[in-house]
Amino acid sequence: MTFIRAIGLTLLLLLGMLSPSNAAEADLRAIIAKFATASNFSAIEAVVRELAATGDTAVERPLGALAEGDLYVRKTDSQVFIGKEGGGSVELLDPLSGEKSGDAAKGEITKIKVNNTLRRAVRDALGTLTLGAKDPAARIAAADTMFKTPDATNIEPLDAAIASETVASVKALLEQARAASVLVSDRPEADKLAAIALIGARGDRDALSLLTSVEANSEGAVKDAATAAIANINSTLALWDAGQNIWYGISLGSVLLLAAIGLAITFGVMGVINMAHGEMVMLGAYTTFVVQEVIRNSFPGLFDWSLAIALPLAFLVAALVGLVIERGVIRFLYGRPLETLLATWGVSLILQQAVRTIFGPTNQEVGNPSWMSGSFDIGQLAVTWNRLWILVFSLGVFAVLLYVMKRTPWGLQMRAVTANRRMAASMGIRTPWVDALTFALGSGIAGIAGVALSQIDNVSPNLGRGYIIDSFMVVVFGGVGNLWGTLVGAFSLGIVNKFLEPYAGAVLGKIVVLVLIILFIQKRPRGLFALKGRSVEA
C-alpha cells in the first residue's frame, strides 16, 4: 500500500498537479476499482455518482475517459485503465495521473460500455466539478449543463462560483443556472419570481423548455409568471423563426445556385440540354474524395487545406470530361435538342456506372475540415459554418464567372457566338473551339460545385441525379442565357421553398413550388430575365 502511495505521490509531484491528500487518492482509487465489478449500466452510474460526490477535481480524467468510451478493465487483475488505441495494441494510462503504465493487446482488456444515460450522468457530474476551472469555456460548459439539469443542491456551489467570477458573460450564465436551480428548490416565492424574470430574459429554447416544465409543476403567482414569460419568449422566437426561414432559404438558394451555375453556361448560354450536368458535379465530389484520401494517407497535416487543393483539380477533371463529351458527342448534335437530350442522358448513365465500377456503389466518406464544422449563434439563430461558407463560395464563383463573361476576350467571343454564330464566324472567331471551351467551362464550374456539395451531401454515384431537375428548374425560371437570372432564380426558389416547408411539409412544399413554376412559365415562357440571341431564335 505504501508503495502505491509513494508512486502516486511522486507522479503527482512530477505533474505538479493540485495534489489531493494521499488518503483521498486512495479512496478515489478504491471507488474507481468498482468500475471493474459493475455489471450493468445502473451499477456503473452509481460509481459515477460516488466519484462525483467526492467533489475532487481529480475525477475529471477518469470520468471524461468513461464518457469517451476510453475506460478499460484489464482481464487478468481487474485493474481499471484509460486506454489509447494505437496500431494493434492499446496503451494503458493510469486513470488518475494519466501516466503510462503499460500496453495490452485488445483481447486482454474489456471496454466499460457507456450509453446515453451514463454520458448524461457524467456530463452532469463534470458540470459541478468544472465550475472552478481556469478555462472560461469549461466554466461556460458547466453553467450550460447546470442550466439544463437544475438541482436545488447546485445553488450553493453556484453562489460561490458567481462570487468569484470575473468574466461578465460567464457570470450572467452562472446566474441563469442558479435561477434554474432556484426554480426547482423550495426557496420562497419572491426568489422564484426573480428567477423567472432572469430566465425569461435569456429568451432561448432552453429557457422555454425549462419554463414549460416549471409552468406544469407549480401554481399561483409562479405559474402565472412562467406563463407570461413563455408567451413573451414565444413571440420573440416567432420573429427569429421568420429570420431563420430566410437564412435557410438563402442557404438552399446558394446550393441551387452552385448546382445550376454550370448549367447556366452549357444550357443557358449554349442551348445544350445537358443531362450529364449532374454527373459533372459528381465527378467534382469524387475528386474531393480522392484528394482527401491521398492527404489522409500521405500528408495528414494538410487536411484542412484539402478543399482548396481539390478545387482546381475538380475543375480540371470535370472540364476535361466536358471537353471530351463536347468533342466526342455533342458537336455532332447541335440544333437537334432531342438527340442531345438522349445522348447526354446516355453519357450520364455511363459516367455513373463507371464511377460505381471504380469506386464501388457505397457512399464515400468526405470529411469536413475543422473550419467547416459546427455552428455559431446570432441571437436565437444557429448558423452552421458549412452553409455559410457554401454561400460565400457560391457568390464567389458567380462573381468570377460574371467577370469572365463580361470582361475577358474569351467571354466576349462566347457571347458573340451565342448572339449570332454566323456573324461571329465571319469575324474570324473559331466557333467550334469556342463551343468546346464554353462547354468545358460549364462542366468545370459544375465540378467545383461538386467540391462544395460533397460537404453537405452523399458522395455516391447518384449524387448528380438529385440536382439535375433542380438545376434545370433554376435556369429555366431565371431566364435561359442570363447569369443574373440564375442568381435571382436560385435564391427566390430557395426562399419560397423554405417558407413553404414548415407549413406544408417537404413533400408538398416541393410540389407547390413546381406548380408555381409551371404557372410562371405559362405566363413568361422565357423566365424572369429573357435574353435575345441564338437560343431565342433556335
Next chain:
Amino acid sequence: MRGSFSTITKMFSAGVVTAGLLMSVPARAADDTIKVGILHSLSGTMAISETTLKDAMLMLIEEQNAKGGLLGKKLEAVVVDPASNWPLFAEKARELISKDKVAAVFGCWTSVSRKSVLPVFSELDNILFYPVQYEGEESERNVFYTGAAPNQQAIPAVDYLMSEDGGSVKRWVLEGTDYVYPRTTNKILEAYLKAKGVAAEDIMVNYTPFGFSDWQTEVSAIKKFGSAGKKTAVVSTVNGDANVPFYKELGNQGIKAEDIPVMAFSVGEEELAGLDTTPLVGHLAAWNYFQSIDTPENAKFIADWHKFIKNDKRTTNDPMEAHYVGFNMWVKAVEKAGTTDPDKVIDAVVGVSVPNLTGGYSTMMPNHHITKPVLIGEIQADGQFETVSQTPGLVMGDEWSDYLPDSKDLISDWRAPLSCGNFNVATGKCGGKGTN
C-alpha cells in the same frame, strides 16, 4: 485503386465496358447444377445497398460448393440486374424462373420491388427469400421473410427508449422518407405509443422525399419540438442516401445524442461508412445483427467476407446476415426434402432451424417469418455499433400487426390444413386466396 488519381481519367473506357456488362449474365444450360437466382439491383439508386447483398450471396454459394454442393450437385448463381426499376424486377424474376429455371430466388430490397414480383412468384410457383426489414402486413406462400417484421425492430426499439436505460422518453418525433415502409411503420408506432398513454400532441410525424438533402428546416423543427421540457427522441425511418445529410445537419446544429437521441431503422454499418461518425456517437439503431457482435460464427463470417471481397474495410450488415440465415435454411430444407422442387421445399422450410450470427438459432415459423434476437446499438466513433440492449430471448416475427385495427384479427399459418396467409380469427375465414 483508392487514392490513385489517374483512375478518373480511365473512367470512359471502364464505363463503356460496364455498359456492356450490364446485360444479364447468361446462364449456361447444364443439368448437373442447381441454379440459384440473385435478384438485386446492381445499378440505379438502390445499387448502393443491393450490390453488397449480391456479393454476399455469391460468397455463400461459393462456400456451399466448397463444402460439396447440394444433393451431390454444384450450385450455380444466376445474377440479373433489375436496375432499381420496379417493373423490371417482375420481368427479371420471370426470366429467372421461366428461362433460367432457378430453384429459388434471393433478392429485392425495397417493399415496392417485393410487391412487384409477388404475382410472378405465385403464378410460376417459385420461392423468394426477402432479406430486408419491412413494414409487415403481408404473408405469402412463396415468400420467406428473413428480415425483421415491425415487432422485431420498431416496437422493441421504442420500448427501449421508454425504459429508464433508454432515457424515459416522453415526446416522439417520427421522421421518415415518404413511401410505404415508413408510413406503415409510423402508423403502427403511433397506435402503439397512444396505447402506451402518449398524448397526440407529444407525437410529431414528418415525411421527406427520397434522396432529400436539405435538412435545415426539419432539424430545427426537431430542436423546437424537443424544447417542451420533456425528454424527446427521434424515431427515424429515413431511407438510404438521405441519412448522410440528415446526420450531418444534426451534428452541425449541435443536437447531441444525450439530449435528443435518434433511433434509426434503416441506418446500418454500410450507411455510416459514408460519414464521419464522431459527432454522432450515442445515436441509436435497432437491428437483429451488428458487425460488432462478438461470436465465433460472426468472426468467421466477417473474415470470409473480407477474403471474398478482397477489401478488409468493407462492413457487414443486417440484411447480409438475413441472407446468410435464409440461404442456410433453404439448403437445409432442400436436403430435408431431397429435391429442389419449390412445392416440396416450401413445406420443408417451415420449422427448419439454423445458427444465426448472434450466437443462437433462428427458426422458420409457419407464417414464413423467422425468429430473431432484437439488438439496440449505439453508434461509435469508428462507424460501428455497440450493443446497449438485447431482448432476453428470440422474438418471433409477427406479420399482421396487433396495433392496427385492420390487421389485429389476422394470423398466418402456411401449414396444412390451414394454409392461409391472412386467416381472420374473428370471423374464422381465410381472407385471401389461401392455397393456390
